[in-house]
Structures are given as structure tokens and as C-alpha cells.
Amino acid sequence: MPVLRVLSTVAKQALQAPVCGYQPLAVTARCISFSPRQVPPGSDASFHSVSFSETDHPKVLITGGLGQLGVGLAKLLRKRFGKNNVILSDIRKPSSHVFHSGPFIYSDILDYKNLREIVVNNRITWLVHYSALLSAVGEANVSLARAVNITGLHNILDIAAEHGLRLFVPSTIGAFGPTSPRNPTPDLCVQRPRTIYGVSKVHAELMGEYYHQRYGLDFRCLRYPGIISADSQPGGGTTDYAVQIFHDAVKSGKFECNLRQDTRLPMMYIDDCLRATIEVMEAPAEALTMRTYNINAMSFTPEELAQEIQKQLPDLQVTYEVDVMRQGIADSWPMNFDDTNARHDWGWKHDYDLPELVQTMLNFIGSESQIAQAT
Numbered sequence: 001m002p003v004l005r006v007l008s009t010v011a012k013q014a015l016q017a018p019v020c021g022y023q024p025l026a027v028t029a030r031c032i033s034f035s036p037r038q039v040p041p042g043s044d045a046s047f048h049s050v051s052f053s054e055t056d057h058p059k060v061l062i063t064g065g066l067g068q069l070g071v072g073l074a075k076l077l078r079k080r081f082g083k084n085n086v087i088l089s090d091i092r093k094p095s096s097h098v099f100h101s102g103p104f105i106y107s108d109i110l111d112y113k114n115l116r117e118i119v120v121n122n123r124i125t126w127l128v129h130y131s132a133l134l135s136a137v138g139e140a141n142v143s144l145a146r147a148v149n150i151t152g153l154h155n156i157l158d159i160a161a162e163h164g165l166r167l168f169v170p171s172t173i174g175a176f177g178p179t180s181p182r183n184p185t186p187d188l189c190v191q192r193p194r195t196i197y198g199v200s201k202v203h204a205e206l207m208g209e210y211y212h213q214r215y216g217l218d219f220r221c222l223r224y225p226g227i228i229s230a231d232s233q234p235g236g237g238t239t240d241y242a243v244q245i246f247h248d249a250v251k252s253g254k255f256e257c258n259l260r261q262d263t264r265l266p267m268m269y270i271d272d273c274l275r276a277t278i279e280v281m282e283a284p285a286e287a288l289t290m291r292t293y294n295i296n297a298m299s300f301t302p303e304e305l306a307q308e309i310q311k312q313l314p315d316l317q318v319t320y321e322v323d324v325m326r327q328g329i330a331d332s333w334p335m336n337f338d339d340t341n342a343r344h345d346w347g348w349k350h351d352y353d354l355p356e357l358v359q360t361m362l363n364f365i366g367s368e369s370q371i372a373q374a375t
């Protein structure tokens, strides 16, 4: 076969074969662009030529920003860096309030070209990657969880490495499993989670750390406990009961819990979680002896949480109707989280223990429900 025909056949096959990504179109653009896979050994030093300058305000993109955590984080970051320097993105339609409170953009993390366009056009320097399917919804749709949590993460890592971004990816208590030490769980120990969510988060931790040491990617990761918030709803996790109980306590005085009363899990109020995220993103690189840290605030069981709420709402009645799938997940997760390294390296300190958490949640939800009744 003439050389030209051979070359064109090979090129056609290469363009058609989905060898390194999720969608053929994105793959084509990605394979011929500058990518960590194409960086020859020894050329790592120049990888950060377009890296974030510490004297500028970062330009932040948050993926999966319409879930439980993204809107709150955007609000804090916008206060710090200016409204137009923080872009929320998601595949869902934002509420009118969110849409009018700062830049919002459609972004599907499975679409690599679209992601790259956003990063380039907006001169993004920090990427906070919140898109994910959480533990319970992940078990209900494993193939979607695998695509979003694993293939999506690959897109994010390549974009971040190619454009010298500082990348934050949250991990979770769910990255541990039944063979991990559970009380307490240290940063470094056996990690054999039994959910697709947990497996995808261990994968994210390892891939981020690999890109850090291999390509110099400024990857930062915190393992969050279950996060409790009043003005945003959880997206389908095992720890969701600890948010729902407050709403039901205020609304009806009754709550049916889907975990056993003695199920102890690490938890954190959202303000602590978001502050920790900003603190680790701003920490000087020299302070970080690791790239993935446990953070913790408190640990409680449904029974202990109910008792604390009953100090304010004594008529609250709690019943238990255990969801076997969620209970199985919770029984494999840490009971207490050891976050000594975060406290030592970059000064992590939580503000909210159980009593402050309960007071704050009840104040917020109580005043919301009074406003709703009055209007």
C-alpha cells in the first residue's frame, strides 16, 4: 500500500477509536492536544509554565455547583475574590436566585471540549470539582456513577494539568471500607471500600496524587465527613438522615430514620467544610506534607442527634425503619475520623460541635418556616 494511503488509514482508525476518553469528538481533540499522556519523561519541570500567580485573584470554576455544597462555596469565594471571579457550573438549571447571584455556566464534565473551552475562555486558575454521584444514588446507578465519578475525573485531571490549574477534588469517609480501622480512621490505612462511590473516590485520590508527583499538578483533596446544611439539600448519600431530621423535626415533630439508632458516623456543619476547603486551597504548598487529608468535626449516632434536638424540641418522635443498603454502607464506614495531620500541617480547626450544630440548624430552619407561614 502506498505510504500516504497507509498513513490516512491509520489516522482514520485513530480518530474513530475511543481510546482515551468518553466521547469520540472530545477524544479527537484531546489526543492531538498537549496532554499529560504525551509529556515525555523528564519534561515535568516546564509543566507549570501557565500556573496561577499568587498575587492575582484566582479565577475559580466549580463543577457540579448546584448540589448541596457548591452554591455555599461560591458565595464565600465571591466574597473573597469578587463576584465575577467565581463561576458555578452544572448540568441542571439554576434557580432564579442562583442565576442572578453570579456567573453560571452549563458544563457537563463528560464533555472534555466544552470543559476546555470554559477554562480557556474564562482564564480559570482554580478548579473545584464537585460533580459526583454520592453513595446511595451511586449504588442505584453504577454505570452512571462510574462515568461521572471516574471518566469525568479523568477529564478534570487532564484539563487541570494541561492548563496549570490548582485542583480541589473532595474525597469522603466513604473512601474507606470494612477492613479499614474504623475508630479512629487515620489518613493512611487499608482502603477497600465496597461502594462504587468509595472506589471512585479512592481512584480520585490516587490519580490526583499521581498527577501531582508525575506532572506537578497542584492537586489538593480533603476527605469530608457527612455534611449537614440547612439551606441546601443533600444529593442522595448515606448521611442524608442527619439533614432530614431537622426539617421533619420542625415541620411535623416526627422523623423516620433509615439508619439504626447506634450507627456512629463522622459529621460536619457546612460552614466548617467550606472554610476547610478554602483554607487548604490557600495553604502554601510547603505546608502540605500530603495531598489528601482527613478532616473532622464530630461523630454521633442518630440516637445522640435526636437527643440533642429533643433538648430544644422535646416532642420530637423518632422511629427507625432501616434501609438495608444504606445501613450496609454506613456499617463499613469510619465511626471516628483522625484528622491530626490536617490540624498539624495547615492549622485545621473546626468551629461546630454537636450542640452548636443543632442550635444553628434549628434557628435557621425555624426562622425559614416562620417566614413561610407568614407569607
Ligand SMILES: NC(=O)C1=CN([C@@H]2O[C@H](COP(=O)(O)OP(=O)(O)OC[C@H]3O[C@@H](n4cnc5c(N)ncnc54)[C@H](O)[C@@H]3O)[C@@H](O)[C@H]2O)C=CC1
Pocket: 063, 064, 065, 066, 067, 068, 069, 070, 089, 090, 091, 092, 107, 108, 109, 110, 129, 130, 131, 132, 133, 134, 148, 152, 170, 171, 172, 173, 223, 224, 225, 226, 227, 228, 233, 234, 235, 236, 237, 239
Ligand atoms: N455532601 C456531603 O455530605 C459530602 C460530599 N462530598 C463530595 O463533595 C462533592 C459535592 O457534594 P454535594 O454537593 O453534596 O453533591 P450533590 O450530589 O448534591 O451534587 C453533585 C452535583 O453534580 C452534578 N452532576 C452530576 N453529573 C454531572 C455531570 N455529568 N457534569 C456536571 N455535573 C454533574 C449534579 O447535577 C449535582 O448538582 C462531591 O464530590 C461529593 O462526593 C464528600 C463527602 C461528603
Ligand SMILES: CC(=O)[C@H](N)C(=O)O
Pocket: 134, 135, 136, 172, 173, 174, 197, 224, 225, 226, 227, 236, 237, 238, 239, 240
Ligand atoms: C459522606 C458522603 O460522602 C456523602 N454524604 C454520602 O453519604 O454519600
